[in-house]
Amino acid sequence: MGRQPCCDKVGLKKGPWTADEDKKLINFILTNGQCCWRALPKLAGLLRCGKSCRLRWTNYLRPDLKRGLLSACEEKLVIDLHAQLGNRWSKIASHLPGRTDNEIKNHWNTHIKKKLKKMGIDPVTHQPLPPPTAVDELGATESTTTFEQSTISTDESNDDKIMSPFESSDVLLVNSSDFCIDEIPVMEPHEILLPPSDHHSPSCSSSSSSSNAAQSFQDYCSEILNTNIWDQEFGDVFDLLGDFNGKAALDFESSLPMIIGDEDCWKFDVM
DNA sequence: AACTGTTACAACCGCCCCCCT
DNA sequence: AAGGGGGGCGGTTGTAACAGT
Incomplete structure:
Protein backbone atom coordinates (compact mmCIF):
# COMPACT_ATOMS: atom_id res chain seq x y z
CA MET A 1 0.00 0.00 0.00
CA ARG A 62 26.46 23.89 -3.48
CA PRO A 63 29.35 26.18 -4.28
CA ASP A 64 27.38 28.48 -6.54
CA LEU A 65 24.95 29.55 -3.86
CA LYS A 66 24.69 33.09 -2.71
CA ARG A 67 24.23 33.47 0.98
CA GLY A 68 22.52 36.15 2.96
CA LEU A 69 19.33 38.11 2.61
CA LEU A 70 17.78 38.76 -0.73
CA SER A 71 18.62 42.18 -2.04
CA ALA A 72 15.92 44.70 -2.84
CA CYS A 73 16.16 43.95 -6.53
CA GLU A 74 15.93 40.24 -5.96
CA GLU A 75 12.95 40.76 -3.70
CA LYS A 76 11.18 42.81 -6.34
CA LEU A 77 11.83 40.15 -8.88
CA VAL A 78 10.48 37.47 -6.58
CA ILE A 79 7.28 39.41 -6.03
CA ASP A 80 6.82 39.96 -9.70
CA LEU A 81 7.53 36.37 -10.59
CA HIS A 82 5.23 35.16 -7.85
CA ALA A 83 2.45 37.27 -9.30
CA GLN A 84 2.87 35.38 -12.51
CA LEU A 85 3.89 31.93 -11.37
CA GLY A 86 2.32 31.54 -7.96
CA ASN A 87 4.02 29.28 -5.45
CA ARG A 88 6.20 27.60 -8.00
CA TRP A 89 9.32 28.34 -6.08
CA SER A 90 11.68 26.34 -8.20
CA LYS A 91 10.57 28.22 -11.29
CA ILE A 92 11.02 31.48 -9.46
CA ALA A 93 14.41 30.37 -8.19
CA SER A 94 15.51 29.58 -11.71
CA HIS A 95 15.41 33.29 -12.43
CA LEU A 96 17.65 34.13 -9.50
CA PRO A 97 21.01 32.47 -9.91
CA GLY A 98 22.55 31.41 -6.64
CA ARG A 99 19.23 31.29 -4.85
CA THR A 100 17.35 28.14 -4.01
CA ASP A 101 13.65 27.49 -4.07
CA ASN A 102 13.76 26.80 -0.36
CA GLU A 103 15.49 30.07 0.37
CA ILE A 104 13.03 32.06 -1.71
CA LYS A 105 10.08 30.24 -0.20
CA ASN A 106 11.34 30.99 3.28
CA HIS A 107 11.99 34.61 2.44
CA TRP A 108 8.54 34.91 0.95
CA ASN A 109 6.84 33.46 4.00
CA THR A 110 8.84 35.42 6.54
CA HIS A 111 9.44 38.78 4.88
CA ILE A 112 7.62 39.48 1.68
CA LYS A 113 4.18 38.25 2.75
CA LYS A 114 4.22 40.64 5.67
CA LYS A 115 5.53 43.52 3.60
CA LEU A 116 2.78 43.09 1.04
CA LYS A 117 0.11 42.84 3.69
CA LYS A 118 1.41 46.03 5.26
CA MET A 119 1.19 47.67 1.87
CA GLY A 120 -2.39 46.48 1.59
CA ILE A 121 -1.67 43.93 -1.08
CA ASP A 122 -2.90 40.38 -0.92
CA PRO A 123 0.23 38.24 -1.15
CA VAL A 124 -1.77 35.47 -2.79
CA THR A 125 -3.59 37.35 -5.50
CA HIS A 126 -1.38 40.43 -5.62
CA GLN A 127 -4.57 42.47 -5.68
CA PRO A 128 -5.36 45.24 -3.18
CA LEU A 129 -6.71 43.79 0.03
CA PRO A 130 -10.32 44.59 0.92
CA PRO A 131 -10.69 46.82 3.96
CA PRO A 132 -10.41 44.68 7.08
CA THR A 133 -13.65 43.48 8.58
CA ALA A 134 -14.29 43.30 12.29
CA VAL A 135 -13.73 39.57 12.12
CA ASP A 136 -10.45 40.05 10.31
CA GLU A 137 -9.32 42.44 12.94
CA LEU A 138 -9.88 39.80 15.55
CA GLY A 139 -7.55 37.65 13.58
CA ALA A 140 -10.19 35.00 13.24
CA THR A 141 -10.00 34.59 9.52
CA GLU A 142 -7.15 34.15 7.17
CA SER A 143 -7.63 34.70 3.49
CA THR A 144 -8.74 31.43 2.01
CA THR A 145 -8.16 32.50 -1.53
CA THR A 146 -5.98 30.05 -3.31
CA PHE A 147 -3.74 30.95 -6.13
CA GLU A 148 -5.92 28.91 -8.43
CA GLN A 149 -8.78 31.20 -7.55
CA SER A 150 -6.89 34.22 -8.62
CA THR A 151 -6.96 35.59 -12.09
CA ILE A 152 -3.58 34.16 -12.84
CA SER A 153 -3.45 30.74 -14.34
CA THR A 154 -1.03 28.22 -12.95
CA ASP A 155 -1.51 25.83 -15.80
CA GLU A 156 1.89 24.50 -16.77
CA SER A 157 0.95 24.80 -20.41
CA ASN A 158 0.63 28.52 -19.97
CA ASP A 159 4.22 28.99 -18.95
CA ASP A 160 5.09 30.11 -22.42
CA LYS A 161 2.38 32.70 -22.38
CA ILE A 162 3.48 34.38 -19.21
CA MET A 163 3.71 38.07 -19.74
CA SER A 164 7.08 39.54 -19.21
CA PRO A 165 7.04 42.60 -17.03
CA PHE A 166 9.74 44.01 -19.26
CA GLU A 167 7.88 44.22 -22.45
CA SER A 168 8.11 47.90 -23.06
CA SER A 169 11.26 49.80 -23.64
CA ASP A 170 13.51 47.94 -21.28
CA VAL A 171 16.90 47.09 -22.58
CA LEU A 172 17.43 43.43 -22.11
CA LEU A 173 20.62 41.52 -22.14
CA VAL A 174 19.96 38.00 -23.16
CA ASN A 175 22.22 35.07 -22.87
CA SER A 176 20.68 31.71 -23.44
CA SER A 177 23.47 29.93 -21.65
CA ASP A 178 22.85 31.75 -18.40
CA PHE A 179 22.90 29.53 -15.41
CA CYS A 180 19.52 28.24 -14.38
CA ILE A 181 18.97 26.45 -11.10
CA ASP A 182 16.16 24.54 -12.69
CA GLU A 183 18.64 22.86 -14.87
CA ILE A 184 21.37 21.83 -12.50
CA PRO A 185 23.51 19.56 -14.54
CA VAL A 186 25.17 16.47 -13.27
CA MET A 187 28.62 17.91 -12.97
CA GLU A 188 31.99 16.50 -12.53
CA PRO A 189 33.92 18.48 -9.94
CA HIS A 190 36.34 19.85 -12.49
CA GLU A 191 33.47 21.27 -14.48
CA ILE A 192 32.33 23.60 -11.73
CA LEU A 193 33.77 27.04 -12.24
CA LEU A 194 34.05 29.53 -9.47
CA PRO A 195 35.05 33.11 -9.06
CA PRO A 196 38.50 33.76 -7.69
CA SER A 197 38.83 33.38 -3.97
CA ASP A 198 39.69 37.01 -3.45
CA HIS A 199 36.21 37.97 -4.50
CA HIS A 200 34.48 39.05 -1.33
CA SER A 201 31.97 41.55 -2.57
CA PRO A 202 28.55 41.54 -0.95
CA SER A 203 25.38 40.80 -2.83
CA CYS A 204 24.41 43.14 -5.61
CA SER A 205 27.45 45.25 -5.21
CA SER A 206 29.26 46.32 -8.28
CA SER A 207 32.03 43.90 -8.73
CA SER A 208 35.07 43.29 -10.75
CA SER A 209 35.34 41.55 -14.03
CA SER A 210 34.50 37.90 -14.06
CA SER A 211 36.98 37.19 -16.79
CA ASN A 212 39.45 35.84 -14.30
CA ALA A 213 36.79 33.90 -12.50
CA ALA A 214 37.78 30.50 -13.68
CA GLN A 215 38.74 28.35 -10.74
CA SER A 216 37.74 24.76 -10.60
CA PHE A 217 35.55 23.44 -7.87
CA GLN A 218 38.22 20.91 -7.16
CA ASP A 219 40.82 23.56 -6.48
CA TYR A 220 38.34 25.51 -4.51
CA CYS A 221 37.29 22.63 -2.31
CA SER A 222 40.84 21.52 -1.83
CA GLU A 223 41.57 24.98 -0.59
CA ILE A 224 38.64 24.81 1.78
CA LEU A 225 39.43 21.36 3.03
CA ASN A 226 43.02 22.33 3.64
CA THR A 227 42.21 25.44 5.58
CA ASN A 228 40.14 23.94 8.33
CA ILE A 229 37.06 25.88 7.38
CA TRP A 230 34.90 23.52 9.30
CA ASP A 231 35.50 25.50 12.41
CA GLN A 232 34.25 28.60 10.68
CA GLU A 233 30.88 29.94 9.69
CA PHE A 234 29.88 28.41 6.41
CA GLY A 235 28.69 31.78 5.30
CA ASP A 236 32.21 33.12 5.62
CA VAL A 237 33.55 30.31 3.57
CA PHE A 238 31.10 30.50 0.74
CA ASP A 239 31.29 34.23 0.72
CA LEU A 240 34.47 33.47 -1.12
CA LEU A 241 32.27 32.56 -3.97
CA GLY A 242 31.03 36.08 -4.30
CA ASP A 243 27.92 36.83 -6.21
CA PHE A 244 26.73 36.99 -9.72
CA ASN A 245 28.45 39.61 -11.66
CA GLY A 246 26.61 40.73 -14.69
CA LYS A 247 23.26 41.95 -15.82
CA ALA A 248 19.57 41.47 -15.59
CA ALA A 249 18.40 39.38 -18.46
CA LEU A 250 15.41 37.84 -20.04
CA ASP A 251 15.11 34.10 -19.79
CA PHE A 252 14.59 32.61 -23.20
CA GLU A 253 12.29 29.84 -22.14
CA SER A 254 9.72 31.76 -20.18
CA SER A 255 10.31 35.33 -21.26
CA LEU A 256 10.61 36.14 -17.57
CA PRO A 257 13.37 38.25 -16.18
CA MET A 258 16.30 36.77 -14.40
CA ILE A 259 19.06 38.45 -12.55
CA ILE A 260 22.53 37.94 -13.81
CA GLY A 261 23.84 41.27 -12.75
CA ASP A 262 24.38 43.77 -10.05
CA GLU A 263 21.86 46.15 -8.67
CA ASP A 264 23.04 49.00 -10.81
CA CYS A 265 22.01 47.01 -13.81
CA TRP A 266 18.54 46.53 -12.45
CA LYS A 267 16.64 49.08 -14.46
CA PHE A 268 13.28 47.40 -14.44
CA ASP A 269 10.34 48.90 -12.66
CA VAL A 270 8.88 45.70 -11.39
CA MET A 271 6.27 46.85 -8.93
C1' DA B 1 19.06 37.97 34.61
C1' DA B 2 15.26 35.17 33.53
C1' DC B 3 11.37 34.19 31.14
C1' DT B 4 8.22 34.41 27.14
C1' DG B 5 6.95 35.41 22.56
C1' DT B 6 8.43 36.02 17.83
C1' DT B 7 11.16 35.41 13.82
C1' DA B 8 14.07 33.13 10.51
C1' DC B 9 15.50 29.35 8.18
C1' DA B 10 17.26 24.54 7.80
C1' DA B 11 15.38 20.27 7.27
C1' DC B 12 11.75 16.88 6.76
C1' DC B 13 7.55 14.82 4.68
C1' DG B 14 4.77 13.21 1.26
C1' DC B 15 3.02 13.81 -3.23
C1' DC B 16 3.92 14.21 -8.10
C1' DC B 17 6.32 13.90 -12.48
C1' DC B 18 9.23 11.82 -15.62
C1' DC B 19 12.23 8.44 -17.33
C1' DC B 20 13.54 3.78 -17.87
C1' DT B 21 12.54 -0.98 -18.44
C1' DA C 1 1.31 0.79 -22.45
C1' DA C 2 2.07 0.02 -17.73
C1' DG C 3 4.64 -0.09 -13.58
C1' DG C 4 8.35 1.18 -10.66
C1' DG C 5 11.94 4.03 -9.01
C1' DG C 6 14.54 8.29 -8.62
C1' DG C 7 14.46 12.90 -8.19
C1' DG C 8 11.99 17.34 -7.78
C1' DC C 9 8.67 20.24 -5.64
C1' DG C 10 5.79 22.67 -2.31
C1' DG C 11 4.03 22.63 2.30
C1' DT C 12 5.06 22.11 6.99
C1' DT C 13 7.69 21.54 11.18
C1' DG C 14 11.45 22.08 14.52
C1' DT C 15 14.57 24.81 16.66
C1' DA C 16 18.04 28.34 17.38
C1' DA C 17 18.51 33.14 17.75
C1' DC C 18 16.67 37.36 18.84
C1' DA C 19 13.51 40.88 20.96
C1' DG C 20 10.56 42.39 24.42
C1' DT C 21 8.96 42.44 29.14
Whole structure:
Protein backbone atom coordinates (compact mmCIF):
# COMPACT_ATOMS: atom_id res chain seq x y z
CA MET A 1 0.00 0.00 0.00
CA GLY A 2 1.36 3.35 -1.01
CA ARG A 3 4.85 3.72 -2.25
CA GLN A 4 7.98 2.66 -0.55
CA PRO A 5 9.76 5.28 1.47
CA CYS A 6 12.70 6.80 -0.37
CA CYS A 7 15.03 4.92 1.88
CA ASP A 8 15.18 2.57 4.80
CA LYS A 9 14.80 5.00 7.66
CA VAL A 10 15.97 2.64 10.35
CA GLY A 11 19.23 3.83 11.79
CA LEU A 12 19.32 6.95 9.70
CA LYS A 13 20.22 10.25 11.24
CA LYS A 14 17.87 13.22 11.07
CA GLY A 15 18.08 16.82 12.06
CA PRO A 16 20.81 19.38 11.58
CA TRP A 17 23.89 18.40 9.65
CA THR A 18 27.22 18.40 11.41
CA ALA A 19 30.38 19.87 9.94
CA ASP A 20 31.75 16.36 9.65
CA GLU A 21 28.78 15.20 7.60
CA ASP A 22 29.06 18.24 5.38
CA LYS A 23 32.70 17.48 4.89
CA LYS A 24 31.96 13.90 3.90
CA LEU A 25 29.28 14.98 1.47
CA ILE A 26 31.45 17.62 -0.17
CA ASN A 27 34.40 15.27 -0.28
CA PHE A 28 32.33 12.63 -1.97
CA ILE A 29 30.84 14.93 -4.59
CA LEU A 30 34.22 16.49 -5.09
CA THR A 31 35.69 13.11 -5.85
CA ASN A 32 32.84 11.45 -7.68
CA GLY A 33 30.57 14.16 -8.92
CA GLN A 34 26.85 13.96 -8.34
CA CYS A 35 25.68 10.41 -8.85
CA CYS A 36 22.65 8.47 -7.75
CA TRP A 37 21.44 10.18 -4.59
CA ARG A 38 20.00 6.98 -3.24
CA ALA A 39 23.35 5.28 -3.30
CA LEU A 40 25.36 8.29 -2.26
CA PRO A 41 24.95 8.11 1.53
CA LYS A 42 26.33 4.59 1.73
CA LEU A 43 29.17 5.35 -0.63
CA ALA A 44 29.99 8.54 1.21
CA GLY A 45 29.75 6.92 4.61
CA LEU A 46 26.79 8.98 5.72
CA LEU A 47 23.93 7.81 7.88
CA ARG A 48 21.47 9.95 5.97
CA CYS A 49 18.90 9.23 3.35
CA GLY A 50 19.73 10.23 -0.20
CA LYS A 51 17.04 12.81 -0.25
CA SER A 52 18.48 14.50 2.77
CA CYS A 53 21.89 14.57 1.09
CA ARG A 54 20.46 16.06 -2.09
CA LEU A 55 18.66 18.72 -0.10
CA ARG A 56 21.71 19.56 1.93
CA TRP A 57 23.80 19.87 -1.20
CA THR A 58 21.35 21.86 -3.30
CA ASN A 59 20.14 24.15 -0.55
CA TYR A 60 23.28 24.72 1.43
CA LEU A 61 26.55 23.25 0.24
CA ARG A 62 26.46 23.89 -3.48
CA PRO A 63 29.35 26.18 -4.28
CA ASP A 64 27.38 28.48 -6.54
CA LEU A 65 24.95 29.55 -3.86
CA LYS A 66 24.69 33.09 -2.71
CA ARG A 67 24.23 33.47 0.98
CA GLY A 68 22.52 36.15 2.96
CA LEU A 69 19.33 38.11 2.61
CA LEU A 70 17.78 38.76 -0.73
CA SER A 71 18.62 42.18 -2.04
CA ALA A 72 15.92 44.70 -2.84
CA CYS A 73 16.16 43.95 -6.53
CA GLU A 74 15.93 40.24 -5.96
CA GLU A 75 12.95 40.76 -3.70
CA LYS A 76 11.18 42.81 -6.34
CA LEU A 77 11.83 40.15 -8.88
CA VAL A 78 10.48 37.47 -6.58
CA ILE A 79 7.28 39.41 -6.03
CA ASP A 80 6.82 39.96 -9.70
CA LEU A 81 7.53 36.37 -10.59
CA HIS A 82 5.23 35.16 -7.85
CA ALA A 83 2.45 37.27 -9.30
CA GLN A 84 2.87 35.38 -12.51
CA LEU A 85 3.89 31.93 -11.37
CA GLY A 86 2.32 31.54 -7.96
CA ASN A 87 4.02 29.28 -5.45
CA ARG A 88 6.20 27.60 -8.00
CA TRP A 89 9.32 28.34 -6.08
CA SER A 90 11.68 26.34 -8.20
CA LYS A 91 10.57 28.22 -11.29
CA ILE A 92 11.02 31.48 -9.46
CA ALA A 93 14.41 30.37 -8.19
CA SER A 94 15.51 29.58 -11.71
CA HIS A 95 15.41 33.29 -12.43
CA LEU A 96 17.65 34.13 -9.50
CA PRO A 97 21.01 32.47 -9.91
CA GLY A 98 22.55 31.41 -6.64
CA ARG A 99 19.23 31.29 -4.85
CA THR A 100 17.35 28.14 -4.01
CA ASP A 101 13.65 27.49 -4.07
CA ASN A 102 13.76 26.80 -0.36
CA GLU A 103 15.49 30.07 0.37
CA ILE A 104 13.03 32.06 -1.71
CA LYS A 105 10.08 30.24 -0.20
CA ASN A 106 11.34 30.99 3.28
CA HIS A 107 11.99 34.61 2.44
CA TRP A 108 8.54 34.91 0.95
CA ASN A 109 6.84 33.46 4.00
CA THR A 110 8.84 35.42 6.54
CA HIS A 111 9.44 38.78 4.88
CA ILE A 112 7.62 39.48 1.68
CA LYS A 113 4.18 38.25 2.75
CA LYS A 114 4.22 40.64 5.67
CA LYS A 115 5.53 43.52 3.60
CA LEU A 116 2.78 43.09 1.04
CA LYS A 117 0.11 42.84 3.69
CA LYS A 118 1.41 46.03 5.26
CA MET A 119 1.19 47.67 1.87
CA GLY A 120 -2.39 46.48 1.59
CA ILE A 121 -1.67 43.93 -1.08
CA ASP A 122 -2.90 40.38 -0.92
CA PRO A 123 0.23 38.24 -1.15
CA VAL A 124 -1.77 35.47 -2.79
CA THR A 125 -3.59 37.35 -5.50
CA HIS A 126 -1.38 40.43 -5.62
CA GLN A 127 -4.57 42.47 -5.68
CA PRO A 128 -5.36 45.24 -3.18
CA LEU A 129 -6.71 43.79 0.03
CA PRO A 130 -10.32 44.59 0.92
CA PRO A 131 -10.69 46.82 3.96
CA PRO A 132 -10.41 44.68 7.08
CA THR A 133 -13.65 43.48 8.58
CA ALA A 134 -14.29 43.30 12.29
CA VAL A 135 -13.73 39.57 12.12
CA ASP A 136 -10.45 40.05 10.31
CA GLU A 137 -9.32 42.44 12.94
CA LEU A 138 -9.88 39.80 15.55
CA GLY A 139 -7.55 37.65 13.58
CA ALA A 140 -10.19 35.00 13.24
CA THR A 141 -10.00 34.59 9.52
CA GLU A 142 -7.15 34.15 7.17
CA SER A 143 -7.63 34.70 3.49
CA THR A 144 -8.74 31.43 2.01
CA THR A 145 -8.16 32.50 -1.53
CA THR A 146 -5.98 30.05 -3.31
CA PHE A 147 -3.74 30.95 -6.13
CA GLU A 148 -5.92 28.91 -8.43
CA GLN A 149 -8.78 31.20 -7.55
CA SER A 150 -6.89 34.22 -8.62
CA THR A 151 -6.96 35.59 -12.09
CA ILE A 152 -3.58 34.16 -12.84
CA SER A 153 -3.45 30.74 -14.34
CA THR A 154 -1.03 28.22 -12.95
CA ASP A 155 -1.51 25.83 -15.80
CA GLU A 156 1.89 24.50 -16.77
CA SER A 157 0.95 24.80 -20.41
CA ASN A 158 0.63 28.52 -19.97
CA ASP A 159 4.22 28.99 -18.95
CA ASP A 160 5.09 30.11 -22.42
CA LYS A 161 2.38 32.70 -22.38
CA ILE A 162 3.48 34.38 -19.21
CA MET A 163 3.71 38.07 -19.74
CA SER A 164 7.08 39.54 -19.21
CA PRO A 165 7.04 42.60 -17.03
CA PHE A 166 9.74 44.01 -19.26
CA GLU A 167 7.88 44.22 -22.45
CA SER A 168 8.11 47.90 -23.06
CA SER A 169 11.26 49.80 -23.64
CA ASP A 170 13.51 47.94 -21.28
CA VAL A 171 16.90 47.09 -22.58
CA LEU A 172 17.43 43.43 -22.11
CA LEU A 173 20.62 41.52 -22.14
CA VAL A 174 19.96 38.00 -23.16
CA ASN A 175 22.22 35.07 -22.87
CA SER A 176 20.68 31.71 -23.44
CA SER A 177 23.47 29.93 -21.65
CA ASP A 178 22.85 31.75 -18.40
CA PHE A 179 22.90 29.53 -15.41
CA CYS A 180 19.52 28.24 -14.38
CA ILE A 181 18.97 26.45 -11.10
CA ASP A 182 16.16 24.54 -12.69
CA GLU A 183 18.64 22.86 -14.87
CA ILE A 184 21.37 21.83 -12.50
CA PRO A 185 23.51 19.56 -14.54
CA VAL A 186 25.17 16.47 -13.27
CA MET A 187 28.62 17.91 -12.97
CA GLU A 188 31.99 16.50 -12.53
CA PRO A 189 33.92 18.48 -9.94
CA HIS A 190 36.34 19.85 -12.49
CA GLU A 191 33.47 21.27 -14.48
CA ILE A 192 32.33 23.60 -11.73
CA LEU A 193 33.77 27.04 -12.24
CA LEU A 194 34.05 29.53 -9.47
CA PRO A 195 35.05 33.11 -9.06
CA PRO A 196 38.50 33.76 -7.69
CA SER A 197 38.83 33.38 -3.97
CA ASP A 198 39.69 37.01 -3.45
CA HIS A 199 36.21 37.97 -4.50
CA HIS A 200 34.48 39.05 -1.33
CA SER A 201 31.97 41.55 -2.57
CA PRO A 202 28.55 41.54 -0.95
CA SER A 203 25.38 40.80 -2.83
CA CYS A 204 24.41 43.14 -5.61
CA SER A 205 27.45 45.25 -5.21
CA SER A 206 29.26 46.32 -8.28
CA SER A 207 32.03 43.90 -8.73
CA SER A 208 35.07 43.29 -10.75
CA SER A 209 35.34 41.55 -14.03
CA SER A 210 34.50 37.90 -14.06
CA SER A 211 36.98 37.19 -16.79
CA ASN A 212 39.45 35.84 -14.30
CA ALA A 213 36.79 33.90 -12.50
CA ALA A 214 37.78 30.50 -13.68
CA GLN A 215 38.74 28.35 -10.74
CA SER A 216 37.74 24.76 -10.60
CA PHE A 217 35.55 23.44 -7.87
CA GLN A 218 38.22 20.91 -7.16
CA ASP A 219 40.82 23.56 -6.48
CA TYR A 220 38.34 25.51 -4.51
CA CYS A 221 37.29 22.63 -2.31
CA SER A 222 40.84 21.52 -1.83
CA GLU A 223 41.57 24.98 -0.59
CA ILE A 224 38.64 24.81 1.78
CA LEU A 225 39.43 21.36 3.03
CA ASN A 226 43.02 22.33 3.64
CA THR A 227 42.21 25.44 5.58
CA ASN A 228 40.14 23.94 8.33
CA ILE A 229 37.06 25.88 7.38
CA TRP A 230 34.90 23.52 9.30
CA ASP A 231 35.50 25.50 12.41
CA GLN A 232 34.25 28.60 10.68
CA GLU A 233 30.88 29.94 9.69
CA PHE A 234 29.88 28.41 6.41
CA GLY A 235 28.69 31.78 5.30
CA ASP A 236 32.21 33.12 5.62
CA VAL A 237 33.55 30.31 3.57
CA PHE A 238 31.10 30.50 0.74
CA ASP A 239 31.29 34.23 0.72
CA LEU A 240 34.47 33.47 -1.12
CA LEU A 241 32.27 32.56 -3.97
CA GLY A 242 31.03 36.08 -4.30
CA ASP A 243 27.92 36.83 -6.21
CA PHE A 244 26.73 36.99 -9.72
CA ASN A 245 28.45 39.61 -11.66
CA GLY A 246 26.61 40.73 -14.69
CA LYS A 247 23.26 41.95 -15.82
CA ALA A 248 19.57 41.47 -15.59
CA ALA A 249 18.40 39.38 -18.46
CA LEU A 250 15.41 37.84 -20.04
CA ASP A 251 15.11 34.10 -19.79
CA PHE A 252 14.59 32.61 -23.20
CA GLU A 253 12.29 29.84 -22.14
CA SER A 254 9.72 31.76 -20.18
CA SER A 255 10.31 35.33 -21.26
CA LEU A 256 10.61 36.14 -17.57
CA PRO A 257 13.37 38.25 -16.18
CA MET A 258 16.30 36.77 -14.40
CA ILE A 259 19.06 38.45 -12.55
CA ILE A 260 22.53 37.94 -13.81
CA GLY A 261 23.84 41.27 -12.75
CA ASP A 262 24.38 43.77 -10.05
CA GLU A 263 21.86 46.15 -8.67
CA ASP A 264 23.04 49.00 -10.81
CA CYS A 265 22.01 47.01 -13.81
CA TRP A 266 18.54 46.53 -12.45
CA LYS A 267 16.64 49.08 -14.46
CA PHE A 268 13.28 47.40 -14.44
CA ASP A 269 10.34 48.90 -12.66
CA VAL A 270 8.88 45.70 -11.39
CA MET A 271 6.27 46.85 -8.93
C1' DA B 1 19.06 37.97 34.61
C1' DA B 2 15.26 35.17 33.53
C1' DC B 3 11.37 34.19 31.14
C1' DT B 4 8.22 34.41 27.14
C1' DG B 5 6.95 35.41 22.56
C1' DT B 6 8.43 36.02 17.83
C1' DT B 7 11.16 35.41 13.82
C1' DA B 8 14.07 33.13 10.51
C1' DC B 9 15.50 29.35 8.18
C1' DA B 10 17.26 24.54 7.80
C1' DA B 11 15.38 20.27 7.27
C1' DC B 12 11.75 16.88 6.76
C1' DC B 13 7.55 14.82 4.68
C1' DG B 14 4.77 13.21 1.26
C1' DC B 15 3.02 13.81 -3.23
C1' DC B 16 3.92 14.21 -8.10
C1' DC B 17 6.32 13.90 -12.48
C1' DC B 18 9.23 11.82 -15.62
C1' DC B 19 12.23 8.44 -17.33
C1' DC B 20 13.54 3.78 -17.87
C1' DT B 21 12.54 -0.98 -18.44
C1' DA C 1 1.31 0.79 -22.45
C1' DA C 2 2.07 0.02 -17.73
C1' DG C 3 4.64 -0.09 -13.58
C1' DG C 4 8.35 1.18 -10.66
C1' DG C 5 11.94 4.03 -9.01
C1' DG C 6 14.54 8.29 -8.62
C1' DG C 7 14.46 12.90 -8.19
C1' DG C 8 11.99 17.34 -7.78
C1' DC C 9 8.67 20.24 -5.64
C1' DG C 10 5.79 22.67 -2.31
C1' DG C 11 4.03 22.63 2.30
C1' DT C 12 5.06 22.11 6.99
C1' DT C 13 7.69 21.54 11.18
C1' DG C 14 11.45 22.08 14.52
C1' DT C 15 14.57 24.81 16.66
C1' DA C 16 18.04 28.34 17.38
C1' DA C 17 18.51 33.14 17.75
C1' DC C 18 16.67 37.36 18.84
C1' DA C 19 13.51 40.88 20.96
C1' DG C 20 10.56 42.39 24.42
C1' DT C 21 8.96 42.44 29.14
